[in-house]
Amino acid sequence: xxxxxTVGADxxxxxxxxxxxxxxxxxxxxxxxxxxxxxxxxxxxxxxxTARTNTPYRIEYYWQNVEGDGYTLHEGQNLTGVTDTTAxxxxxxxxxxxxxxxxxxxxxxxxxxxxxxLVLRRxxxxxxxxxxxxxxxxxxxxxxxxxxxxxxxxxxxxxxxTVKPDVSRADYDFIGWYSKxxxxxxxxxxxFTMPIPLNGQYVTLWGEFFAKSDVPFTIEHYLQNTAGTDDxxxxxxxxxxxxxxxxxxxxAYKRTFTGYTFAHAEPATGKIQTGLVLKLxxxxxxxxxxxx
Numbered sequence: 001x002x003x004x005x006t007v008g009a010d011x012x013x014x015x016x017x018x019x020x021x022x023x024x025x026x027x028x029x030x031x032x033x034x035x036x037x038x039x040x041x042x043x044x045x046x047x048x049x050t051a052r053t054n055t056p057y058r059i060e061y062y063w064q065n066v067e068g069d070g071y072t073l074h075e076g077q078n079l080t081g082v083t084d085t086t087a088x089x090x091x092x093x094x095x096x097x098x099x100x101x102x103x104x105x106x107x108x109x110x111x112x113x114x115x116x117x118l119v120l121r122r123x124x125x126x127x128x129x130x131x132x133x134x135x136x137x138x139x140x141x142x143x144x145x146x147x148x149x150x151x152x153x154x155x156x157x158x159x160x161x162t163v164k165p166d167v168s169r170a171d172y173d174f175i176g177w178y179s180k181x182x183x184x185x186x187x188x189x190x191x192f193t194m195p196i197p198l199n200g201q202y203v204t205l206w207g208e209f210f211a212k213s214d215v216p217f218t219i220e221h222y223l224q225n226t227a228g229t230d231d232x233x234x235x236x237x238x239x240x241x242x243x244x245x246x247x248x249x250x251x252a253y254k255r256t257f258t259g260y261t262f263a264h265a266e267p268a269t270g271k272i273q274t275g276l277v278l279k280l281x282x283x284x285x286x287x288x289x290x291x292x
Contacts, residue, residue: 001038001039001040002037002038003037003038004035004036004037004038005035005036005037005038005043006034006035007021007031007034007035007036007045008021008045010047011047011049013049013114014114014115015051015052015055015083015084015112015113015114015115015116016049016050016051016052016083016114017049017050017051017052018047018048018049019047019048019049019050020047021045021046021047022045022046022047023036023043023044023045023046024044024045024046025041025043025044026039026041026043029043051082051083051084051085052082052083053080053081053082054080055080055081055082055083055112055113055114055116056078056079056080056116057078057079057080057081057087057110057112057113057116057117057118057119057120058076058077058078058079058118058119058120059076059077059079059089059090059119059120059121059122060073060075060076060119060120060121060122061073061074061075061076061092061094061121061122061123061124062074062103062105062121062122062123062124063094063097063124063126064097064100064123064124064125064126064156066126066156066158066159068126068156071103071105071123074094074124081112082112083112083113083114084111084112084113084114085111085112086109086110086111086112087109087110087111087112087118087120088108088109088120089107089108089109089120089121089122091122092122094124095196096126096127096157096158096196097124097125097126097127097157098124098125098127099122099123099124099125100123100124100125103123103125105121105123106121106122106123107119107120107121108120108122126156126157126158126159127156127157127196128154128155128156128157129154129155129157129194129196129197129201129202129203130151130152130153130154130155130201130202130203131151131153131155131161131202131203131204131205132151132202132203132204132205133148133149133150133151133164133177133204133205133206133207134148134204134205134206134207135148135206135207135208135209136206136207136208138208139207139208139209142169142172142209144169145167145169145209146167146168146169148167148207149164149165149167151164155194156194157194157195157196158193158194159193159194160191160192160193160194161191161192161193161194161203162190162191163177163185163189163190163191163192163205164177164205166188166207167207169209170273170274171211171212171215171244171245171272171273171274172209172210172211172212172244173209173210173211173212174207174208174209175187175188175207175208175209175210176188176189176207177189177205177206177207178205178206178207179203179204179205179206180204180206181198184203185203185205211243211244211245212243212244213242213243213244214241214242215241215242215243215244215272215273215274216239216240216241216274217239217240217241217242217248217270217272217273217274217275217276217277217278218237218238218239218240218276218277218278219237219238219239219240219250219253219277219278219280220234220236220237220238220277220278220279220280221234221235221236221237221238221254221255221257221280221282222234222235222279222280222281222282223235223257223260223282223284224260224263224281224282224283224284226284227283227284227286232281235257235282236255238253240253241272242272243272244272244273245271245272245273246271246272247269247270247271247272248269248270248271248272248276248278249268249269250265250266250267250268250269250270250278250279250280251265251268251280253278253280254280255280257282259284259285260282260283260284260285261282261283261285262280262281262282263281263282263283264280264281265278265279265280265281266278266279266281
């Protein structure tokens with residue numbers, strides 16, 4: 001009785017703040033400066049804890065690798081909250097990705113532990129897109145176009161795509177496969193990185209043919225062997241060239257042969273293409289002999 005008593009040190013608990021010791025009974029025991037004078041009865045000191053509001057926890061967002069063989073941390077954020085309360089990780093949106101709610105390691109909510117070790121995670125898979133090939137309208141009217149390449153592969157966003165080989169058509173130049181709009185793929189590009197298609201489904205690669213300007217063709221001149229018959233011999237073969245599908249008239253290439261007159265051509269007209277042969281026929285001139 002009457003002795004000066006020093007109040008014990010504050011209690012500690014991870015993630016909680018201690019309110020300090022206060023006298024519950026008797027009322028005559030008053031703590032001043034961390035001490036009190038012992039009264040004539042037992043003293044009961046009571047302390048309490050309050051959950052801290054700044055207990056750390058973390059949220060993390062993972063992106064699927066291009067190869068599809070795992071995930072890589074894209075971004076994370078350190079946060080704080082009230083100890084022993086529930087925290088959740090918000091859903092975020094990423095272009096070219098979609099949330100995979102069942103990915104291994106997913107933890108969308110949890111209790112904020114006093115040791116600050118709670119980590120919430122969400123995982124996002126890459127969207128997949130396809131590549132389609134098409135001919136420009138300017139080329140679609142050309143006959144005997146080669147079949148369009150087919151590609152059934154589902155490419156992940158960001159994956160490397162190998163462009164199909166160029167196609168070919170006799171008498172035309174092919175400028176290569178390319179895309180429009182954002183011009184992700186320039187003509188004669190061997191590979192490109194899969195973007196997010198404008199239609200959200202596939203990237204279209206366009207191909208276009210242009211008529212060649214130097215397509216060779218042949219002109220053959222036939223001379224009649226016997227007047228009044230269809231017996232002709234090849235006398236001269238000539239070569240010329242021009243723009244694919246341009247129309248030419250055989251008679252424009254006729255020549256002068258002494259003793260012969262141009263008769264007809266097969267064909268009379270034609271469109272320039274490899275293998276075109278214009279055949280011009282000349283008949284023997286017939287003269288009469290008169291005696292007087």
